[in-house]
Amino acid sequence: MKLSVVLLALALASAFAAEESCVGRCHSFNPMTKCQCDSMCRYYSSCCMDFDSACPRKISRGDTFDAPEDDVVNTPTTAVNTNSGTMVDPETTNIPPVMNTTAVPTTTLAPTTTIHTPTLPPDPEAVPCSGKPFDAFLQLKNGSIYAFRGDYFFELDERAVVPGYPKLIYDKWGIRGPIDAAFTRINCQGKTYIFKGNKYWRFEDDVLDADYPRDISVGFEKVPTDVDAAFAIPAPGHHGKEKVYFFKGNIHALGTNVNSRSCPH
Numbered sequence: 146m147k148l149s150v151v152l153l154a155l156a157l158a159s160a161f162a163a164e165e166s167c168v169g170r171c172h173s174f175n176p177m178t179k180c181q182c183d184s185m186c187r188y189y190s191s192c193c194m195d196f197d198s199a200c201p202r203k204i205s206r207g208d209t210f211d212a213p214e215d216d217v218v219n220t221p222t223t224a225v226n227t228n229s230g231t232m233v234d235p236e237t238t239n240i241p242p243v244m245n246t247t248a249v250p251t252t253t254l255a256p257t258t259t260i261h262t263p264t265l266p267p268d269p270e271a272v273p274c275s276g277k278p279f280d281a282f283l284q285l286k287n288g289s290i291y292a293f294r295g296d297y298f299f300e301l302d303e304r305a306v307v308p309g310y311p312k313l314i315y316d317k318w319g320i321r322g323p324i325d326a327a328f329t330r331i332n333c334q335g336k337t338y339i340f341k342g343n344k345y346w347r348f349e350d351d352v353l354d355a356d357y358p359r360d361i362s363v364g365f366e367k368v369p370t371d372v373d374a375a376f377a378i379p380a381p382g383h384h385g386k387e388k389v390y391f392f393k394g395n396i397h398a399l400g401t402n403v404n405s406r407s408c409p410h
Contacts, residue, residue: 167193279293286331327339332380343371345365365391375390
């Protein structure tokens with residue numbers, strides 16, 4: 146009888162001990178037992194005596210916490226360089242700059258076209274030594290010598306063209322070049338005659354006389370139009386007569402007597 150009572154007591158003690166142990170019961174809740182082994186037992190003070198040894202604590206970041214969230218303080222950690230043993234402050238760590246990968250639209254410039262304006266060669270008529278023949282020569286009463294070619298005329302000295310030439314015939318005498326011939330009276334007033342086509346002009350000190358130009362036939366009888374050249378020969382004496390010779394083609398001896406005393410024409 147006593148043996149049965151002892152065995153019953155041992156069985157009950159074993160049962161009670163099993164109910165108060167977390168062995169095999171970690172992270173479980175059983176309302177029929179006196180103690181619990183789940184994660185909330187510490188909060189409700191219902192953990193079994195061996196809860197800490199039978200159920201080691203784990204850091205949980207799910208829906209349950211060992212302490213309220215308001216009591217958790219986030220302390221900034223310091224990174225440790227395991228190679229050199231130096232401490233590195235994460236707040237002072239240099240972060241490499243992020244490259245801007247936004248595509249920048251490029252503008253394609255149209256190729257520029259350079260327009261080269263051709264340089265025109267100089268007018269050969271305006272070049273003294275171009276090889277082109279001159280149209281006429283003229284010596285004024287002051288000794289100036291002019292050479293005519295095309296629309297231009299040159300003033301000559303004893304050796305070369307005077308600087309500043311050529312100039313336009315029209316700018317000095319008002320006649321469009323080219324001209325046919327020209328000469329200056331020698332023994333009279335020194336007037337200048339210029340011939341072109343069937344007309345001639347008479348100037349005194351570069352000033353055109355009244356009623357000019359005139360037809361060649363009016364002042365010089367039997368002289369053809371479009372003459373090639375002309376020059377004057379002074380009178381042999383005070384009572385002599387001045388002569389002017391005109392040339393055209395093969396005719397080279399056409400002349401006219403000019404009265405040096407009355408100075409006609």
